[in-house]
Amino acid sequence: MTKKFNFDVTATDGRARTGVISTPRGEIRTPAFMPVGTAATVKAMLPESVRATGADILLGNTYHLMLRPTAERIARLGGLHRFMNWDRPILTDSGGFQVMSLAGLRKLTEEGVTFKSHIDGSRHALTPERSMEIQALLGSDIVMAFDECTPFPSDEATARRSMELSMRWARRSREAFGDRPGHALFGIQQGSVYRDQRQESADKLREIGFDGYAIGGLAVGEGQATMFEVLEYAPAMLPEDRPRYLMGVGKPDDIVGAVERGIDMMDCVLPSRSGRTGQAFTRFGVVNIRNARHQDDPRPLDEHCTCPACRNYSRAYLHHVNRAQEIIASMLLTWHNLHYFQELMQGLRDAIAEGRLAAFVSDFHARRAEGDIEPI
């Protein structure tokens, strides 16, 4: 295992790439989907089960962890990996996105953001420097620069002010991060839906220099069509030899479209959150297990799926435990969803490696149009 952070693209197919990110804590096969472990747990899953679905890396949330149990406490206890029993790579966000969502509870200045905790109302501050400090205390392998996620929609002047602030914060993040061998710092491109601003942001980030580059300010309500429009040009503005991370994406068809457009990493709460509300992602679309039509159905969710929910249980059972609000319903559906997402990523990686991504994608859409679908 390498002691350095490194990214090798091993094959391309159109704009899509497959490769390996190497870190001292293990390899990340790309394109990669990162399950979200907000409060030091991927909800309703043991970490060994998350790993069994094929996940190479988890995402942790700086905002939640800094409030509870606090980054200082996690550091005293040996870091986030040991704390949550996950010894593979962890990427942490900067806290910015969640803090910005605290409408009415936060105040933004050039220095950073002050805000009130959603847990106990206590006052806190996040700056680029403090975000770097927290992510270091957590022991994060991939640290995200502190930025403002530009809301959608924003007019050009607003988007520009926000992007320029994020670029100043990106520089402060880079300086505060310092030199930490084996740990990576990613910059985040902003610029909303404005191509010139995206270019300007990319140029500034390149100039500062990062180990990887995220595309921020998407998956915030603009819709898939608009997101894909931005992804037609935004990834190519970023260095080809570094990972490109699309934050907060997404539904399976978002993921497929993003990979086609050159994205290497993604994260989303969707598979775990949907698992807790009874929505299962399958090759044929979304199954809402709460629907009464499943109550006598002896078939598994997907007879070709090898996850424990599909191997061992009927739709009737999953329907029953969902209706009865049993914890096992969340456990099994989350497992299934994470398994499905990771299987999709493996399918994409294989297709790119073998130069048959177009066929894979057309197959993906055809199966979902075929039947047994309940739209999400």
Place this chain on the structure above:
Amino acid sequence: MTKKFNFDVTATDGRARTGVISTPRGEIRTPAFMPVGTAATVKAMLPESVRATGADILLGNTYHLMLRPTAERIARLGGLHRFMNWDRPILTDSGGFQVMSLAGLRKLTEEGVTFKSHIDGSRHALTPERSMEIQALLGSDIVMAFDECTPFPSDEATARRSMELSMRWARRSREAFGDRPGHALFGIQQGSVYRDQRQESADKLREIGFDGYAIGGLAVGEGQATMFEVLEYAPAMLPEDRPRYLMGVGKPDDIVGAVERGIDMMDCVLPSRSGRTGQAFTRFGVVNIRNARHQDDPRPLDEHCTCPACRNYSRAYLHHVNRAQEIIASMLLTWHNLHYFQELMQGLRDAIAEGRLAAFVSDFHARRAEGDIEPI
């Protein structure tokens, strides 16, 4: 594997016994503790994890299952074992106990009990015949006779009326059960705290003839001292060559005291319910993980315990996920508690087999008195 239901006592130590109940679905080592899988799931556990703790048999609740998803539906889906993915023995209660607890919502006659569902208010009836039918539809391996759990306290006349009704229902249960090779029917002794009534009840049950015998009407608020008083004489009134099952017990010291007095089987929701509220049972007593004194504690719950919660997590982590109301808190603490209970049973079985139960019991009490205890 035998095709018959059979019980062999392999060793005794004082009044305590150890042995094996053989069923077509596998062996049950006694004394046995049965985790409760009320609604076709042991809450917060996958069945393979329940098995991994050492459980040989689960208990299912007729009342809950008849209402949702219904016994008929479970039968259509291949029975409770297939439905919930547990292929080992299942004991089902008769539904009587839970129905009797529906104060104000149920009506008792010689025929049986009518009641309103706690889920949707719909009207239902349970009789000895219907209880036998439901338990057969579920595919239960050990079926319990339908009885009235005599409330505590009850005066002698009330207890007698209740016991005599239960004995008439026991006969009707026996007749309705019929001849089902490989499946067992257990009678239930009543008589409250009145020795002559316990004897009369035992005599009537023997006369009817059952595959095993339960001691009912205990663990209903009478307290440990009173329960142990009854257990001084009640087990010996029942046939020596059949399993004796103490229903709804209990805390670890209840279990130890019951085994000392000749009990072979027990069940209780305590380890799983306590797991969901943050109480952990250990060799040193109960740990309330919610207590702030655990928030920086890097030690496991019990450093000698081999369950996943103790092998992989600190008290600080368990405290954090409990406070954050994360599902993994229920998963890990339930696993730990079930592991502890099964380890206790294995300790009791080994001690009886080796004729050193008294030393085991005195050790059990000494360790709990020793420290690191928070009383439950």
